[in-house]
Amino acid sequence: MSMVIGCDLGGTNLRAGLVDTNTGEVSHLLSIPTLAREGHDAVIERMTGLIRDVMSQSANKKFEVEGVGIGVPGVLNPAEGMVLFLPNLYDGWKNVPLCKILGSSLDIPVNIINDVRAITMGEWKFGAGKGASSMICFAVGTGIGGGVVVNNQLVMGFNGTVGELGHTMVDPDGPQCGCGNHGCLEAYASGPAIAAMGIKSVIQGRTTLIGEMVDFDINKITPQIIAEAAQKGDQIAKEIFEHVGKLIGIAATNISLAVGPERIVIGGGVSSCGDLLLDPIRRTLQERIFVMPKERIQVVQAQLGDNAGILGSAVWAEINSAPC
Numbered sequence: 001m002s003m004v005i006g007c008d009l010g011g012t013n014l015r016a017g018l019v020d021t022n023t024g025e026v027s028h029l030l031s032i033p034t035l036a037r038e039g040h041d042a043v044i045e046r047m048t049g050l051i052r053d054v055m056s057q058s059a060n061k062k063f064e065v066e067g068v069g070i071g072v073p074g075v076l077n078p079a080e081g082m083v084l085f086l087p088n089l090y091d092g093w094k095n096v097p098l099c100k101i102l103g104s105s106l107d108i109p110v111n112i113i114n115d116v117r118a119i120t121m122g123e124w125k126f127g128a129g130k131g132a133s134s135m136i137c138f139a140v141g142t143g144i145g146g147g148v149v150v151n152n153q154l155v156m157g158f159n160g161t162v163g164e165l166g167h168t169m170v171d172p173d174g175p176q177c178g179c180g181n182h183g184c185l186e187a188y189a190s191g192p193a194i195a196a197m198g199i200k201s202v203i204q205g206r207t208t209l210i211g212e213m214v215d216f217d218i219n220k221i222t223p224q225i226i227a228e229a230a231q232k233g234d235q236i237a238k239e240i241f242e243h244v245g246k247l248i249g250i251a252a253t254n255i256s257l258a259v260g261p262e263r264i265v266i267g268g269g270v271s272s273c274g275d276l277l278l279d280p281i282r283r284t285l286q287e288r289i290f291v292m293p294k295e296r297i298q299v300v301q302a303q304l305g306d307n308a309g310i311l312g313s314a315v316w317a318e319i320n321s322a323p324c
């Protein structure tokens with residue numbers, strides 16, 4: 001039996017659970033608020049307490065916890081166990097030796113991996129990517145992250161940087177992205193970008209159900225609201241998902257030509273919109289790929305939800321020796 005604790009450092013919540021890396025079963029799942037504004041020292045202390053709680057809840061069973069894997073939302077050096085920069089967390093976490101700090105206070109090997117690479121690993125081992133020898137994962141949420149598996153291996157590249165799929169360009173002269181470049185996929189197809197298209201259509205007074213559905217409080221417009229409007233037959237809402245799906249499909253086409261995947265997994269909060277998002281991605285791949293057997297590329301919705309990252313971090317910790 002191989003038991004590893006998987007932990008997810010999110011902007012809102014810290015989550016951890018005990019993972020059986022043979023079966024993908026997650027137990028003793030605990031969640032506490034991150035309280036990122038208290039700074040990284042305080043967050044690490046809370047994380048230590050959370051992991052200790054999972055360990056003590058699972059104590060006295062007939063196994064030993066072999067290690068801890070943590071999914072971290074940002075730029076890392078996984079081999080050295082260093083967090084280099086977390087752009088979306090308060091105080092930025094610049095050059096924090098996370099594995100060393102946690103490893104010495106917990107007295108157990110600790111590994112880190114980018115959060116979306118962890119999701120990719122989780123979906124590949126136990127979810128929608130299971131059985132595919134090569135796959136691409138897009139996580140479409142507040143931003144767009146990704147991960148790539150080639151020939152049964154999660155591809156890491158330099159410092160684990162493979163998979164920044166949201167920052168591949170779909171229009172060289174497009175709007176500026178949060179990363180500084182222009183025309184990135186994320187600037188068009190992330191959750192906030194989709195919501196912004198809905199908001200714009202309501203402000204412009206176009207004929208759409210989207211406004212009525214939120215009593216014209218435009219702050220309440222989300223991709224899910226737009227998806228509901230589309231399911232009720234709203235033309236504007238349908239056009240928004242057609243457009244977004246096409247652009248993700250263009251990015252998926254470019255990446256497919258580099259990777260040769262059998263499967264493309266779409267996860268993240270926006271993937272709950274299902275075929276409304278997936279169908280235009282599928283159509284675009286079929287229309288735009290000519291030099292590989294495109295009919296064999298499946299585009300599927302992620303299956304594991306919030307647990308994908310916990311599972312993937314645990315698997316990552318199991319297959320790698322800890323940096324410190």
Ligand SMILES: [Zn+2]
Nearest residue numbers: 167177179184
């Ligand atoms: Zn970008």
